[in-house]
Structures are given as structure tokens and as C-alpha cells.
Amino acid sequence: MSGLFLNMIKEEWRIHSTMFGSLNFALFPVLICAIGFMGTFLIPLIQNTLTLTDLVILIHANYLMLGLMVGAFGLLGNEVMNRRFGQASLLAYSARTLPLTPRYIFLTFVLKDTLYYFFLWILPLGAGFFIASLVIGIDLMIPLRLLVTLTFSFLSGMSCIFFLSTVYERSARLLGIILVLSGLIGSFYTIYYGINPASLFPALLLFTTFNVKNLFLTLLTLIIPFIAALLLYSPDTRNTTKIYENKMKPLIHRLRFIPYPSLMVKDMLDLWRSGSIIGQVIFSFFVPLVVIWFFLSLLDEYISILQLLFTFAMITGIIASTMYTWITMFDSLSIYTVLPVDVPVVIKSKITLFSLLQVIPALFISGICLFAGEGAYLFPVLVLTLSVSFYVLAVMIWLTGLSPSVLVYSARVMVLYFLLIGLILAIFSSLTMINPWSGIGAVLLFIPAYEFIKLGFRRWDRVEQGIF
Amino acid sequence: MEYVIITHNLTKFYGNLIAVNSVNLSVRKGSLFGLLGPNGSGKTTIIKMLTGQILPSSGKGDVLGIDVVSDPIKVRTLVGIIPEQETPPSFLTVMEYLDFVAEIRKIPEIEKKAAWWFNYLDFEDKKHVLCKDLSRGTRQKLMLTQAFIHEPELALIDEPLINFDPIMQAKVKEFFVSYVQKNNTLFLSTHLLETAEEICSDIAILHKGDLLYSGSMSKILEENRHLSEFFLSLVRR
Ligand SMILES: Nc1ncnc2c1ncn2[C@@H]1O[C@H](COP(=O)(O)OP(=O)(O)O)[C@@H](O)[C@H]1O
Numbered sequence A: 001m002s003g004l005f006l007n008m009i010k011e012e013w014r015i016h017s018t019m020f021g022s023l024n025f026a027l028f029p030v031l032i033c034a035i036g037f038m039g040t041f042l043i044p045l046i047q048n049t050l051t052l053t054d055l056v057i058l059i060h061a062n063y064l065m066l067g068l069m070v071g072a073f074g075l076l077g078n079e080v081m082n083r084r085f086g087q088a089s090l091l092a093y094s095a096r097t098l099p100l101t102p103r104y105i106f107l108t109f110v111l112k113d114t115l116y117y118f119f120l121w122i123l124p125l126g127a128g129f130f131i132a133s134l135v136i137g138i139d140l141m142i143p144l145r146l147l148v149t150l151t152f153s154f155l156s157g158m159s160c161i162f163f164l165s166t167v168y169e170r171s172a173r174l175l176g177i178i179l180v181l182s183g184l185i186g187s188f189y190t191i192y193y194g195i196n197p198a199s200l201f202p203a204l205l206l207f208t209t210f211n212v213k214n215l216f217l218t219l220l221t222l223i224i225p226f227i228a229a230l231l232l233y234s235p236d237t238r239n240t241t242k243i244y245e246n247k248m249k250p251l252i253h254r255l256r257f258i259p260y261p262s263l264m265v266k267d268m269l270d271l272w273r274s275g276s277i278i279g280q281v282i283f284s285f286f287v288p289l290v291v292i293w294f295f296l297s298l299l300d301e302y303i304s305i306l307q308l309l310f311t312f313a314m315i316t317g318i319i320a321s322t323m324y325t326w327i328t329m330f331d332s333l334s335i336y337t338v339l340p341v342d343v344p345v346v347i348k349s350k351i352t353l354f355s356l357l358q359v360i361p362a363l364f365i366s367g368i369c370l371f372a373g374e375g376a377y378l379f380p381v382l383v384l385t386l387s388v389s390f391y392v393l394a395v396m397i398w399l400t401g402l403s404p405s406v407l408v409y410s411a412r413v414m415v416l417y418f419l420l421i422g423l424i425l426a427i428f429s430s431l432t433m434i435n436p437w438s439g440i441g442a443v444l445l446f447i448p449a450y451e452f453i454k455l456g457f458r459r460w461d462r463v464e465q466g467i468f
Numbered sequence B: 001m002e003y004v005i006i007t008h009n010l011t012k013f014y015g016n017l018i019a020v021n022s023v024n025l026s027v028r029k030g031s032l033f034g035l036l037g038p039n040g041s042g043k044t045t046i047i048k049m050l051t052g053q054i055l056p057s058s059g060k061g062d063v064l065g066i067d068v069v070s071d072p073i074k075v076r077t078l079v080g081i082i083p084e085q086e087t088p089p090s091f092l093t094v095m096e097y098l099d100f101v102a103e104i105r106k107i108p109e110i111e112k113k114a115a116w117w118f119n120y121l122d123f124e125d126k127k128h129v130l131c132k133d134l135s136r137g138t139r140q141k142l143m144l145t146q147a148f149i150h151e152p153e154l155a156l157i158d159e160p161l162i163n164f165d166p167i168m169q170a171k172v173k174e175f176f177v178s179y180v181q182k183n184n185t186l187f188l189s190t191h192l193l194e195t196a197e198e199i200c201s202d203i204a205i206l207h208k209g210d211l212l213y214s215g216s217m218s219k220i221l222e223e224n225r226h227l228s229e230f231f232l233s234l235v236r237r
């Protein structure tokens, strides 16, 4: 395993460090460590508004979500590679050229992803917390325990997504049944026992009561879906030459009224034919958001349902903005550079398609709003969600142009991104706390959004799009 | 004499590496121009600069009388381009990709033009297959088609014959020769000397970013038995 494993790690390092410079990339864990370190000093300050228990819940929820998103990104990303390059991706390629089973290579791939993110995200945060605990004099068992349970949180997310996505590969219907069943079980618990299912999350239980039984339980919930995923995994080795009907021509005709309709039609066909629209909506949007909703509602002893709803609206907006990555990930270098189109034209067509996709978060947040019994505030909630989504989209366009995946790997870009988002989150959570209707004011975010997009056009138009 | 490409001290640095060093080229209208050099000598970098895909570090390039730095889109409107790594959009079919190109380039009667190319390069059967499912040879056929379908007066082609079998190579070479006879110009980069010797009317030799020679093929063949002889004598010096 070690040879293949090392090669995968090397390839990952090479891709990321050549894209963003090794220094910027190597600084990334340092940045996370610093956040953990400084965050620890804030704990006594915020204890009045947020108890330590709540903070622990939030951090675990964050890492669970990170696990879910990384799992979805890694797996779907890998799917994308497989589908986009046919049999040319590393995974499919090694399966054919090396004397190894596809399942074995898949296992190596998963291990690589896990280790990679462990060193990039989990260990640095734990280390920062640990160092700060030394300084402040917090019992050192707490940061150590947290490191263990956060790792488990993250792994639970990954293993859950691996399981669900391999099920999806086998049969979309089975996935539907599983999702509906777990929804029913969740609601059953909530209604009959009055227990929020999120409070039964093993990693969280393990943190509050650190004993062998809970450790065993946690490991079990990690390993079972993972093994099931491994057993279900079947690599796509079909060599298809399916015939497709020409959709470009009729769609261009129907979209005559927008400039360069063909650019948008291409992105629509990419999303649809790669199968990623359904996969992404389920794994990168729906599942993480539902999970975070249950975790947030654990906090409702301290914050009102309305406050919860507005916080959730902003989170939904942020997650919705990542749809920009769905429609940029299929582009490759030469598609645009051989044609007389410039970067702003391409970005504009992406924004148009992005706007269409916003139907999904709009429907979702409306559903949640009604579910929470706050239908009266549907309008401000909806405005807040969509405004945040477009604002974050604009920030992404300004920071990364047509390659939003840069975000995850460059310390400098990441800091700016978080600062710009944190700023408006702070403003609008305070405002909506005072008066829920101020959520409508979020529509003003379209002004900075417009400016960011304009800046982005100027910035990326004449830059060499090495990773276009 | 009318020139379609003129560069003046065209230079490109990648960090400290000088990929293209103060190159002065002039390409005659109607010529079949070969840019020759070993791997890593800077051929692709020159083509990218001349088509506005990357910016020169210094110097200047005029293509069809247009400064490529100030108006790359105009240049790309007029010329045809085949990049080194040919990747047509994965989830479009062959015909959809040509419709896509036609809509952006405003090409009328695309069906008719495409049909000619399907027939000429013999890939009619792949018309409705997704690009990602094509063999490399068929992808190259498709890229050739998109570069010439608007009948540009100048096309820049990076390593044109690499993925073709001998029969297709012969056919494409024949197409190139006939294309320049209609007073169009072709700018090819290649490290295959035999190909260049066979079809090029003018060549330039590039080595580690330096332009070592630029002139007509017939003059070289007067003084040397083969292009490779001349090439090696220059590059090894
Ligand atoms: N994006 C890049 N970053 C750094 N170096 C590059 C880049 N592109 C090309 N080079 C370097 O520039 C030199 C010329 O490359 P290239 O133009 O691709 O040569 P050729 O096409 O003749 O093989 C090579 O040494 C190559 O390694």
C-alpha cells in the first residue's frame, strides 16, 4: 500500500503547492492552529452568551459537517474526475495498470483523504487549543479528549457520506428509502421521547462521558457504514459509447435572450449528464444542512427559535453559494482559450446559471421556515438567505475568479473569505435579533456584491488562467 | 512582403526560468511555417502568447496587424487555434461542441460545414458521442475541425499530428498544404523534423528559449542533405 499511498500524497501536495505556492499552502495548518489558540482565550469572554456545552456542540457539529463536505467533495470530485476524463483519471488508471484490486485502491484513496484533512484541519486546531490550555491552565485532559472526539466527528461525517454515496451509485431508490427512513426515525425520537437525535451523536456523548462503552459505540458507528461502503463499492469500468440527442441547438434557441447562451447550455449539460446535480444537491447541500439544523436546535435552550432560524438562513446562504463550484468544476483549460470569449463573459454566464440554481435553497429554507412554525417570517428569512448567497458568491468571484476550489488551500484567500463573511454574519445576526424584519435589509448586500463582481472582472480578465 | 505574425523581442519568464528569450519572428502570409525545437524549448509558450492565453513578460506580438496584448479577443476571433492539450468539453457530444463553437463564433450553416469535416476526417459515426468517450485520435480530429470550421486566414497549431495514425497524418498534411495554397497561413509547432521537412515552406528553430534560426526551408535543403543534419548542428553547438 505504501508505494501507491505515497504517490497519491505526493500528487496531492504537488497539485496544491503548484497552484498556490508551497508557502501559502504550508501556512494553512499554521493558520488553523492560530485560530484554535486564540479562540481558546475567547472562551471566558463569551461564556455569558454561549455556554461551554454549547460551544462544544457547535465545534463537534462543525467537524461533522466538515467530514460530510470533505467526503462529498472528495468522492464526488473523484467521480467528476472519473467521468470527465473517462478512463484517464489516476484512480481508474491505476486500477488497470497496477496489479491491485479497485477496492484496494479506493481504500487507499479514502485513507489519503482522511490523513490529509486530519493534518490540515483537525490536528492544528487541537494543537492550538492544547497550547492555549497550557498557557491558561485548563485541565490538559480536555484538549486531548477534544482532539479524539473531533477526529471521530470528522470521520463519522466522512464514513456516513461514503456509505450514502456508494448506495447512491448502486441505486438511487435505495438511497431515497434510507434517507426517508432515517428522517422518520429521527422524527419518531423527537416526538415520542422528546429527544433531539443530534444529542445522541456518539462523538458528542463520548466527549461528555468518556468511557469504554461510549468509545466502543463511537467506533462501531464509524466502522459499520465504512465497511458497508467498501463492500458496496463497485468501480465504473464500463466503456460506453452511448449516443446522445443533440440538446445544444434547441436549448440555445430557447435561451436566445441571454448573451452567449451556449456557455450556459454547456454548464447545464455538464451538471445534468455527469449526474452531479442530484448527487451534489443531496450530499453537498441537503444532508449537511439537515444535520446542522438538528445540531443548532440543541442550542434552543439558550437562543430562541427565531434566532435559530435566521442563523440557519445565513448558513444556508453560505452553503448555497458553494453551488458556484458545481458549475466551474467541469471546465478545462482549452475550452475557452481557443475561442473569442474573455473571462468576464464566462463568469457572467456562470452567474446566470447560479441564479437559476438558487431555486433550490429558496425552496429548502421556505420548507425549514414552515417546519419551524415561523411562516410569518418567511419573507425576511428568504431575502436573507438569497442575499447572503449572492454576496458570498461575489466574494468568491473576486477572490478566485473561475477557480473557486483555490479557497480551500490558500491561507491568504481563506482569511479574507472568512473575514468578509464573518463581518456580515455578525451584522445580520445582531440586527435580526433586535428586529426579525431587518432581515429584509440584507438586500443591501447586493451593492457590495455588485462591486466585488466588478472588481473580480477587472482582476481576472488579464490574469493568466493557468488553472482556468 | 506581407506578414501575418511579427514579434518584437518577445520574452516570457516563469519565475527565474526564461522560457522564451527576446524572440523576433516574422511569418509571411501564405507560408506553412514550422516552429521547431526539442521539448521544453518554448514552442507552446510562444503560441500561447500569440493567442492571448498568457501575457508576455516583455516585448510585443502582432497577429494579423493586431497587438495581441491589447486585443486578444479580436485576435482569437480571426484565427483558429489547436492547443497542445486537446480537451473538448467532456459532456457535450461532438456535434453539440461544434454548435457551441458556431454560436460563439457566429458561424452560419454549421451543419453543412460540419458534415464536410465528418466526411473528410471520417468520424461521422462519432457525431452524437460524448467528447469524454472519444479516443485521443478522434478528439484531435474534432479539435482540427473546430480550428478550421470558420475558415480562418491564419491558424496556430501546437503539435498537430501527434495522435494520428499514419493514414490520417498523410491526410492532414495534404490538407495543410492545400490550405496554404488558398493564400492562408499556418503556424505549426512540432518536434517532428521529418514532418517539417516534408511540408513546411519556412521554419524557425528554437532552443532553450533562444531563436537560433529563421528562414526558408529550400535554402536549408540547398546546403544540407536533411533538415535533421542542420538542426542538430545548430542545437548541439
Ligand atoms: N506554467 C508554467 N510554469 C512554469 N514553467 C513553465 C510553465 N509552462 C512552461 N514552463 C517551462 O517553460 C519552458 C518552455 O515550455 P514549453 O513552451 O511548453 O516548451 P515546448 O512547447 O517547446 O515543449 C519549459 O522549460 C517548461 O518547463
Ligand SMILES: [Mg+2]
Residues within 6 Å of the ligand: B040, B043, B044, B045, B084, B158
Ligand atoms: Mg509544447
